[in-house]
Every structure is written in structure tokens, then in C-alpha cells.
Amino acid sequence: MAFKLLLVEDDPEMREIISDFFTEKSGGAFIISMAKTGEEGQQKYAEDEYDLVLLDVMLPEVDGFTICRELRKTSDVPIIFITARHSEEDRLHGYRLGCDDYVIKPFSLAELYAKVTALLKRAKGMIRAEVMVVGSIKLDPYRCIIIVNEEEVELAPIEFAILKILMDNPGQVMSRDIFLTRIWGYDFDGNDRVVDNHIKKLRQALGDASSQIKTVFKKGYKLEGK
Structure with missing residues (x-):
């Protein structure tokens, strides 16, 4: 093909x-x-x-x-x-x-x-839907809008980028290196704990839906439907 x-x-x-x-x-x-x-x-x-x-x-x-x-x-x-x-x-x-x-x-x-x-x-x-949906989280990639339980949630640019990566790969473990590379770039020379700090901020912003972001010990994070 x-x-x-x-x-x-x-x-x-x-x-x-x-x-x-x-x-x-x-x-x-x-x-x-x-x-x-x-x-x-x-x-x-x-x-x-x-x-x-x-x-x-x-x-x-x-x-x-x-x-x-x-x-x-x-x-x-x-x-x-x-x-x-x-x-x-x-x-x-x-x-x-x-x-x-x-x-x-x-x-x-x-x-x-x-x-x-x-x-x-x-x-x-797969055909990506215009609005991405995982559990109670909806993400409109074109209007950059996040909806949680039918209410709009404001996210800072980095938290939005992290959530989009998770939404693009539901159920898959995404390592800290993946986030660092895709968001901060290959030349980033800081500590990978910066990802954890932004995940924490993302969870705070998502409220009840924060439980959908699962920490996988020594591997990274994944987004689940529940």
C-alpha cells in the first residue's frame, strides 16, 4: 500500500x-x-x-x-x-x-x-473523532477546550499538552521521557520530575476525573476510562 x-x-x-x-x-x-x-x-x-x-x-x-x-x-x-x-x-x-x-x-x-x-x-x-473522549474527560483538539462532567476546565499549555498525549494513547503507559521529548524537546537538560509536577497540577485541575490518570510505578502514567 x-x-x-x-x-x-x-x-x-x-x-x-x-x-x-x-x-x-x-x-x-x-x-x-x-x-x-x-x-x-x-x-x-x-x-x-x-x-x-x-x-x-x-x-x-x-x-x-x-x-x-x-x-x-x-x-x-x-x-x-x-x-x-x-x-x-x-x-x-x-x-x-x-x-x-x-x-x-x-x-x-x-x-x-x-x-x-x-x-x-x-x-x-482508527478515525479520530472531532472531540476526543476518555471517561468523563472530553478534549476538543481544534478549539483547545477541555470538558469534564459537562463543565469546561481551563488548563495551562503544558498541562493541556500532557493531557492530549494521554488522550491520544488511552490505556497505554506513557513514560516521563515521552512527555519530556514531545513537550520540552530533546535538548531538555532538567530533571524528569518536572513531569510529575505538571501531572499533579493536571490532576488538580481535572477534579473528580483526576482518578482516571493512573501512576504506573517506575514506568510513567496512563489514562483510563474510569
Whole structure:
């Protein structure tokens, strides 16, 4: 089965490297379409159907954040940002806009390929509902709204990002390293106990639904329906 990927990247060398690696690694199963500007990327997406979008942030004409925001109004296509912008604020902004992953340059091509493959497997294995529901917790990834027992709950950006990761993987144990990598980035050099502190804040905000977040000794956390 072939998968169509849209790569929106203004660096011609980067486009060629990613395209060549993915084509060879997949044995032709990944068909890469490329765009060098944000406007061209939007046009290509409007004219064809894609299984996943690789999106740079700093693009001519239309930036990647804007493209992601517009795509999320009508599409659930998996989106991975590939960018040199590595600040925590940028990463959290990307997740709030609805991206599925955020990869910082320079990166490993093998790791990017693995992330793309994993996302495609999840996307093709199930259709994500517009509003994600686990137990008494509802999360609207497009409007960034959390509802618990039919009442809206306000979360800080990091707590929102943690909850979204848990909601994306219900019943699965998510290690502290997963949270650190996806939210703080590979260059984070702090203590992994920072995750525990934000889990504590998240539980406080969720009230009665906090019991759905289970601590798995020496492994991490998981979200259950009850």
C-alpha cells in the first residue's frame, strides 16, 4: 500500500535528503510531493489528498503555524513540524494548533521516518473523532477546550499538552521521557520530575476525573476510562 506525503520545506537540500531517504527506505511505498513555499503547500493540499504532512514553520509567503491552523479547520491529516525553532513556547504553540509531533533540526532521518510510520499506522487504524473522549474527560483538539462532567476546565499549555498525549494513547503507559521529548524537546537538560509536577497540577485541575490518570510505578502514567 502506498502513502502520499506532502513535504513543505523551503530548503532544497533538506527536501531532497528527506525525499530520497523516505523513498529508498520505504521501497517506494511513500510517495513524496514537495512544496517550497507555504502558499504552494496550501495549493497542493487543496488539489490532492495526502496521508501525512511534513511542515516547516519558517516558510516564505505563509508560515507553517498558519498552514496547520487552517488545515485543522477541515482536516484530521497527521501533521509533523520539522523546524529549527526549538523554544518551549514554539513547541507548545504547535501542539495547541493541532500538530501530532514536533521535530527539531538537526534531526535523525531514521527517527523522523519512524515517527511518520507510527503516525500513519495510528491514523489508518482508527478515525479520530472531532472531540476526543476518555471517561468523563472530553478534549476538543481544534478549539483547545477541555470538558469534564459537562463543565469546561481551563488548563495551562503544558498541562493541556500532557493531557492530549494521554488522550491520544488511552490505556497505554506513557513514560516521563515521552512527555519530556514531545513537550520540552530533546535538548531538555532538567530533571524528569518536572513531569510529575505538571501531572499533579493536571490532576488538580481535572477534579473528580483526576482518578482516571493512573501512576504506573517506575514506568510513567496512563489514562483510563474510569
